[in-house]
Amino acid sequence: MALRSKLYWQLIPSSNSFIKKWLDDVLFCRFSAYCLFRRQLAQQYRYSSLGLFWAFVPTILTAVVLIGSQRAQMLATSAVVPAAFYGIFGVALAQTFLEALNATRRLFIAHQHVLRRQTLPLDAFIMADLMQLLFSMLVRLSIVVSVYVMFSVPAPNPVMAMIAVLGFCGIACAGAGLGLLIAPFTALTQDVEHVSALLPWTIFATTPVFVPVTVSSILGRIAAINPLTWVFDGIRAAAYGGEGHAMLAVTAGLLGAVLLLLGWSFCRVARPHVVERLMM
Amino acid sequence: MAEPLLVIDRVWKRLCRRHDRAIPHTLADISRQILNRPPRLELRDGEFWALRDINLAIEPGQVVGVIGHNGAGKSTLINLVTGVILPTAGSIQLRTPRIAMIDANGGLNPFETGRENAATLLALHGLPTAAIPRDVQAVEEFAGIGEFIDAPVSTYSLGMRLRLAFSIYTRLAPELFVIDEALGGGDHRFRNRFRQFLRDYVDAGGSILLCSHEMTLIQAFCHHCILLDQGRIMAAGEPTGVITFYQESIAEEEALAKDEHQGPSEPAANEGCRITSVNLKTENNLPISSGGSLLIELELAVDVPMEGLACSIDIGNAEIASITTLVYGYPGGDLALKPPVATICCHIEKLPLAPGNYNIRFSLFRPELATTLVSQGWDNAALPMKVIAQDTNLAIIMRQKQNFVHIPAAWEMAAIHSEPD
DSSP states (O other): OOOOBSOTTSSOOOHHHHHHHHHHHHHHTHHHHHHHHHHHHHHHTTTOTTTTHHHHHHHHHHHHHHHHHHHTTOSOOOSSSOHHHHHHHHHHHHHHHHHHHHHHHTHHHHTHHHHTTOOOOHHHHHHHHHHHHHHHHHHHHHHHHHHHHHTTOOOOOHHHHHHHHHHHHHHHHHHHHHHHHHHHHHHHOHHHHHHHHHHHHHHHHTSOSSSOOOTTSHHHHHHHTOHHHHHHHHHHHHHHOOSSOTHHHHHHHHHHHHHHHHHHHHHHHHHHHHHHHHHO | OOOOSEEEEEEEEEEEOOGGGHHHHHHHHHHHHHTTOOOOSSOOTTEEEEEEEEEEEEOTTOEEEEEEOTTSSHHHHHHHHHTSSOOSEEEEEESOSOEEEEESSTTOOTTSBHHHHHHHHHHHTTOOGGGHHHHHHHHHHHHTOGGGGGSBGGGSOHHHHHHHHHHHHHTTOOSEEEEESTTTTOOHHHHHHHHHHHHHHHHTTOEEEEEOSOHHHHHHHOSEEEEEETTEEEEEESHHHHHHHHHHHHHHHHHHHHHHHHOSOOOOOOSSEEEEEEEEEOGGGOOOBTTSOEEEEEEEEESSOEEEEEEEEEEEOSSOSOSEEEEESTTTOOEEEOSSEEEEEEEESSOOBOSEEEEEEEEEEETTTTEEEEEESSSSOOEEEEEBOSSHHHHHHHHHTTOOBOOOOOOOOOOOOOOOO
8 A cells, every 4th residue: 555645734736636635524524523513502501501592692682772772763764674673684794794703713722722732624623613603693593584573574585585695604604714814823923813803893883784874974985995884785685675786695605605715725724834833 | 564654754843932933934834835835944033943854664563662851852753743733844654544642631622521522532533423422431431530521621630631531542443543641640540551451452453652751661562762852863773772872861961960060070178188089999890780799999198197087978869969878987986097098998799779870979077076077079079980780671660760779689479378178
């Protein structure tokens, strides 16, 4: 038998073999990723007396606050849907992005106890994180659906509903991809950790999450050049109509997937170099 | 001849000790890898060579030991073999994917329970999902940590962590077992169990790369041994020879450090007499050996007749100032010296010292007044004495246990007769 090179990361012979190895690893660890996902989920709520209830809390709390604000006529009105609905939908989108970003950017730090000594596929951890994101997104979407009923907002046609869900997935993928791209640097320096904690709030301050902004205002002009505004408006358009272009949700889905694959492959390449520095 | 399971060919590895250079160096390394360019064989800012030109092969059924000081490069070598990090130059070829590594932490997640850790690690190592509950049950029974199996690993003692890790990794049935100081924290029962497992594993054709400071373990298990020092292989070959070389080099380093600390030799104090020479003599002028005879001969220049004296010889080493004291003339002051020259001889029939480097200190004193007339080795350089081994195996055990004294003993097995009915 010919000696098989253990160093599959070193000197990638061709992109084909890199992708093949990647797919092999994904197939190899699909069950272990599922096991890991279940363990992470159990661990997340282990010391919580209310358990999974906490997964619903942020969205429910937002809904309560926004409904109260709407009744007190504190929110700007949207032409298409009630202001509270607009806000709840926006928070669901923002949370999806943020959760994905935060889950993956700590990939190396969270699993360093294993990565420093074992050659287990990194893909298992990434896939487990993605499964957890999918789970959280489904929880969030179930609340969004119940808010549709509560505010009597007409449901979109099935195609548009699919596009809206694709947009949600795109946002999650974009957040996860961005998180994976910065994960190696988050492990190497505290500065990135601080910036990563601050950056999302800076982005969402310039994105219409809670209330629609008027185009003529300063915030409106800033929001207009923020790509997330376009993506959010696209998903809103697909979900309940409005000013955005639904096709932007599809574009967001595709771009999110590309960003995720880019971040994932970057982490695979960066792994031994990052682990080496984590040891010192 | 069997094809090697692992071949390490001219491997070099550089590491960086400066955290502020982590991002630039990492980015440079990743860029070169993406561009398919091999790393440059040069040290960058803050880097050092952790391993230099390492060559090693492990055949199926072979146990290879790695010994050396802390920081010699043992763990780096192990991390390269397991594929956790990449070599800067050279290649590491592994013929099997079935490789397991066990160390003091065992890759356990401190926030997960023992049971969860077992399930996660077994799943991550590719065991079939259906078999995992059964394997976890086996791990639970084998680890023998009782109800702690459902407690977070952070609450475990080091010994319990080791037992759990050992129980998990043995379920993987690897072809190559990499062990990095994994026995350090376990109790005797665990260590015996682990040793028995390793013995059975090797007998069944398994291979081990064993990294340990426990020389008796290396000697008992390994077919081949390498000594690492500052990233280089300083010695390689049959374990007993490499271990002896290592232990002697440690002893020499310690003696050298001690001498440097003491500074240059100064003449002994003089109170009517002075030491002119100290000689260590053996039968047939052979090297001083453990269990052999030794004559310590002190020659003194005496100015005036002296009575009521006693003398002592202290034998010590770098760790213990006085391992033993040989005294003559105390407390009665039976020793008398006459001018112009006196010779004091101390004959030791069977030197009960373990092999190693020692030093000898001499004192001539008046017991009545508790005053020292002349001394050698207390305020100035002591006389060095190197003791070699007559029995290499015994020497390794004594060094491992950090013993300095060996008491020769006669052993016999008494027959036990069963009582008549």
